[in-house]
Amino acid sequence: MKYNPLTAIFPGSFDPITNGHLDVIRRGTKLFEHLVVAVGQNPDKDQLFTKEERVAMIRELVADMPRVSVESYDCLTVKFAAEKQAGAMLRGLRNLTDVEYEFQLAMTNRTVAGIETVFVMTSEEYGYVNSTMVRQLALLGGDVSKLIPLTVYDRLKEKIRQNHATAKPDVPE
Ligand code: ADP
Numbered sequence: 580m581k582y583n584p585l586t587a588i589f590p591g592s593f594d595p596i597t598n599g600h601l602d603v604i605r606r607g608t609k610l611f612e613h614l615v616v617a618v619g620q621n622p623d624k625d626q627l628f629t630k631e632e633r634v635a636m637i638r639e640l641v642a643d644m645p646r647v648s649v650e651s652y653d654c655l656t657v658k659f660a661a662e663k664q665a666g667a668m669l670r671g672l673r674n675l676t677d678v679e680y681e682f683q684l685a686m687t688n689r690t691v692a693g694i695e696t697v698f699v700m701t702s703e704e705y706g707y708v709n710s711t712m713v714r715q716l717a718l719l720g721g722d723v724s725k726l727i728p729l730t731v732y733d734r735l736k737e738k739i740r741q742n743h744a745t746a747k748p749d750v751p752e
Pocket of ligand 1 (some may be wrong): 590591592593594597598599600603621624669670671672673677700701702705706707708709710
């Protein structure tokens with residue numbers, strides 16, 4: 580397979596992107612010449628923002644990082660990596676639970692596609708942040724402003740407001 584060892588993809592759902600993801604992106608730019616943030620969909624997770632919305636939010640946040648690009652994909656992650664001729668996949672680690680899951684994923688991807696995974700540890704302050712928790716907290720009215728970038732926080736509040744406005748009443752008609 581033809582690939583560029585200086586290019587990596589950072590795949591994830593980013594629904595929405597958190598300060599933890601951004602931390603991984605910043606660390607990734609120290610390791611790779613070109614980083615493609617690859618916005619996909621995890622079939623095990625419910626989607627709040629559309630892929631287009633997620634891509635737009637991330638593009639805004641990395642606008643000052645010339646070596647980072649953002650794209651969405653629908654195929655298998657390893658296939659997307661091959662399309663980009665990426666030499667590696669970048670993933671973030673928060674805790675031991677991540678290690679177990681990511682280990683399986685990395686071994687599988689290496690076995691089926693021969694691609695390596697490079698891990699970076701997040702900074703301690705973001706070690707507990709994950710998108711699912713951010714979504715759930717925000718939906719229940721919790722303050723998630725310290726966990727996600729301000730622009731994302733504003734969109735999240737707006738999205739929840741829209742969802743409430745269009746939600747069907749719980750009581751039978
Ligand atoms: P996926 O559904 O594919 O796991 P996510 O968007 O949840 O997608 O996560 C993408 C990657 O970012 C994963 O490697 C995950 O471990 C990592 N990640 C998520 N949140 C953080 C965080 N707070 N610190 C470090 N890495 C994180």
